[in-house]
Amino acid sequence: MKKLLTTTALALMSLTAGAHAEGKLSIYHWFEYIPQELLDKFAEEYDVEVTMDTFDSNEALLASLKAGKLGSYDVAVPGDYMVKIMAGEGMLDTFEPSELSNFGNIEEKWVDVDFDPGRKSSIPYQWGSTSFSVNKDVYSGPLDSLGLIFDPPAELTGKINVLDTAGETLTLASLYLGIPQCTSDKAQLKELNALVQKAKPDWASFGSDAAKDVLVSGDAAAGMIWSGFSAKARSEGANIEYVFPKEGMIVWMDNVVLLKDAPNRENALKFMNFLLEPENAATVTNYAQYTAGVKDVSEFLEPEVANSPESNPPADQKGVFVEACPEDVQVLYDAIWTNLKK
Amino acid sequence: MGAGNSSQIYQGSGWKLLFPSWIIIGIFLLAPVLMMGVYSFLTKEFRGGVIWQFSLDAYDQFFFDRGLFGDEPPRLEWTYIGIFWRSIWQAGLATIACLLIGFPTAWFIATRNPKSRSTWLFLVTIPYWVNLLIRTVSMKFLIRDTGPLNEFLLSFGIIDAPLGLINTNFAVQLGLFYSYLPFMVLPIYAAVERYDFSLSEAAADLYAGRWTILRLVILPVVKPGIVAGCILVFVPSLGAFLAPDLLGGAKTFMIGSLIEEQFKGNAGNWPFGAAASMILLTIVMCVLLVYARNQNKVEAR
Numbered sequence: 043m044k045k046l047l048t049t050t051a052l053a054l055m056s057l058t059a060g061a062h063a064e065g066k067l068s069i070y071h072w073f074e075y076i077p078q079e080l081l082d083k084f085a086e087e088y089d090v091e092v093t094m095d096t097f098d099s100n101e102a103l104l105a106s107l108k109a110g111k112l113g114s115y116d117v118a119v120p121g122d123y124m125v126k127i128m129a130g131e132g133m134l135d136t137f138e139p140s141e142l143s144n145f146g147n148i149e150e151k152w153v154d155v156d157f158d159p160g161r162k163s164s165i166p167y168q169w170g171s172t173s174f175s176v177n178k179d180v181y182s183g184p185l186d187s188l189g190l191i192f193d194p195p196a197e198l199t200g201k202i203n204v205l206d207t208a209g210e211t212l213t214l215a216s217l218y219l220g221i222p223q224c225t226s227d228k229a230q231l232k233e234l235n236a237l238v239q240k241a242k243p244d245w246a247s248f249g250s251d252a253a254k255d256v257l258v259s260g261d262a263a264a265g266m267i268w269s270g271f272s273a274k275a276r277s278e279g280a281n282i283e284y285v286f287p288k289e290g291m292i293v294w295m296d297n298v299v300l301l302k303d304a305p306n307r308e309n310a311l312k313f314m315n316f317l318l319e320p321e322n323a324a325t326v327t328n329y330a331q332y333t334a335g336v337k338d339v340s341e342f343l344e345p346e347v348a349n350s351p352e353s354n355p356p357a358d359q360k361g362v363f364v365e366a367c368p369e370d371v372q373v374l375y376d377a378i379w380t381n382l383k384k
Numbered sequence: 385m386g387a388g389n390s391s392q393i394y395q396g397s398g399w400k401l402l403f404p405s406w407i408i409i410g411i412f413l414l415a416p417v418l419m420m421g422v423y424s425f426l427t428k429e430f431r432g433g434v435i436w437q438f439s440l441d442a443y444d445q446f447f448f449d450r451g452l453f454g455d456e457p458p459r460l461e462w463t464y465i466g467i468f469w470r471s472i473w474q475a476g477l478a479t480i481a482c483l484l485i486g487f488p489t490a491w492f493i494a495t496r497n498p499k500s501r502s503t504w505l506f507l508v509t510i511p512y513w514v515n516l517l518i519r520t521v522s523m524k525f526l527i528r529d530t531g532p533l534n535e536f537l538l539s540f541g542i543i544d545a546p547l548g549l550i551n552t553n554f555a556v557q558l559g560l561f562y563s564y565l566p567f568m569v570l571p572i573y574a575a576v577e578r579y580d581f582s583l584s585e586a587a588a589d590l591y592a593g594r595w596t597i598l599r600l601v602i603l604p605v606v607k608p609g610i611v612a613g614c615i616l617v618f619v620p621s622l623g624a625f626l627a628p629d630l631l632g633g634a635k636t637f638m639i640g641s642l643i644e645e646q647f648k649g650n651a652g653n654w655p656f657g658a659a660a661s662m663i664l665l666t667i668v669m670c671v672l673l674v675y676a677r678n679q680n681k682v683e684a685r
Binding site: 104232235242259261376383384 | 431530551
């Protein structure tokens with residue numbers, strides 16, 4: 043949907059702006075996640091014609107690459123567990139740290155990550171959390187539990203938007219129930235199924251790209267949302283608070299990966315290196331309002347972004363990464379999701 | 385007949401002249417449908433894609449319910465049939481709404497003087513210069529609880545609370561109706577324009593009432609236009625996914641969104657998506673066949 047618009051706009055732009063560029067770079071990115079100025083800056087600095095398509099979930103990214111788009115993009119921006127899945131599918135190319143002069147700018151804790159040990163195919167883009175936000179005009183009770191989404195009070199019933207992705211929605215539901223991810227225990231899965239089935243009539247809509255908009259417009263009084271997206275909703279006038287639930291929340295990191303068969307591998311590496319410059323990483327953070335995984339960004343950050351409540355959870359807040367389940371378990375979760383959406 | 389000459393000139397070379405259309409039909413119509421048919425009988429691969437191995441799993445999933453974990457005895461699966469039924473019902477209702485509004489509109493335009501008709505037609509098509517996506521999003525903005533429609537009604541005290549139209553079946557209806565209305569108006573207009581109004585006068589001279597004239601004289605003559613309009617509205621409504629997604633809150637699955645989910649969304653089940661498409665195609669074919677047979681009967685008479 044939004045993808046069509048962005049693609050067309052960028053296609054038109056590249057026709058006029060980049061007619062004489064030296065090389066090309068094709069990016070597959072999340073919607074509303076990189077400021078246009080930064081793309082322009084890169085295009086100008088390296089004399090590269092940049093085109094970008096967007097997706098709205100990790101699963102949509104995988105589906106589209108699998109359906110034959112691999113080989114047409116140079117870089118993509120999957121979340122942590124999707125990096126692992128894509129590597130397993132053989133969709134990623136590798137690079138040597140020496141190929142990126144800014145490799146040393148990556149924060150220590152994000153270098154040797156579980157989903158890409160030693161950073162052979164990816165660099166950090168931004169990290170943040172997934173939880174939900176509540177409109178304080180509508181609900182004034184305590185904001186501390188995932189129960190507000192999965193077993194909502196009367197004020198919020200029928201006014202809740204949930205993310206249209208199985209990974210995040212079912213993981214939050216599992217956290218609420220206190221059951222592990224990727225479980226194959228049938229009793230636990232049935233409990234999970236029953237929970238979301240019972241909650242569905244209380245939900246108004248499923249939407250990821252609309253998650254911010256529904257909160258700003260008031261269509262939804264509570265909504266699952268990513269931390270920075272919630273901060274943006276707040277700065278656009280929604281009287282909402284991002285909740286740090288006692289049951290835990292999802293922590294994630296999005297990463298720029300080098301795709302296999304990238305038509306412009308050189309430019310892809312230049313772009314990744316460019317994004318590891320503290321100033322450029324900070325530009326993304328100022329725009330998307332998450333947190334960069336790069337050192338020395340703080341001097342470039344706008345204070346309201348650096349100090350935003352969404353990016354600064356309480357010290358004892360519990361957070362988990364979404365796990366990539368093995369196939370025999372994943373089919374059970376898929377069944378629950380399909381069952382929910384039909 | 386006057387056409388005799390030309391038919392002799394082109395005799396024997398007909399198939400050559402038809403060649404381009406056969407190529408178009410072959411590449412853009414038959415090949416994709418064939419591919420879809422083949423894919424619907426393959427084995428699903430984990431996270432999208434197919435394994436080249438014959439399987440009836442996709443159709444089995446459509447028609448049989450084996451419980452959440454696939455270990456219960458099979459029962460007839462009503463959910464997908466339910467989604468199809470809901471889609472048919474929604475598309476049918478949208479078609480009726482389009483007909484009720486479209487017929488008088490077409491009639492109105494066709495009965496203006498010939499010079500102003502083109503202006504009216506032009507006006508009907510103007511909104512359709514804008515992309516369908518943008519029009520659907522605009523509709524969403526218009527009818528949401530904090531949108532202009534509700535604000536207007538609230539400020540004049542006509543209602544006390546927002547109407548709550550968004551994320552309902554009614555909103556989906558409205559979206560479909562608005563999206564496809566001109567497909568109803570234009571064919572009916574074409575039929576009415578050719579209608580000879582002296583027939584109505586003759587009927588009136590023979591003491592036929594207005595209702596009788598409409599029923600027995602006008603409708604049979606403009607029927608092909610009405611049927612064409614109904615098909616043009618019904619078929620795309622059946623597969624629509626923008627309206628259910630944006631106006632229905634992606635909660636009320638219709639066939640289009642169900643199929644989209646299999647390819648783009650979480651499920652990643654290509655054979656099932658292909659099977660659902662094949663079943664949809666079969667339904668549409670049946671509708672068109674019934675229409676074609678009726679047409680033949682009428683012509684035979």
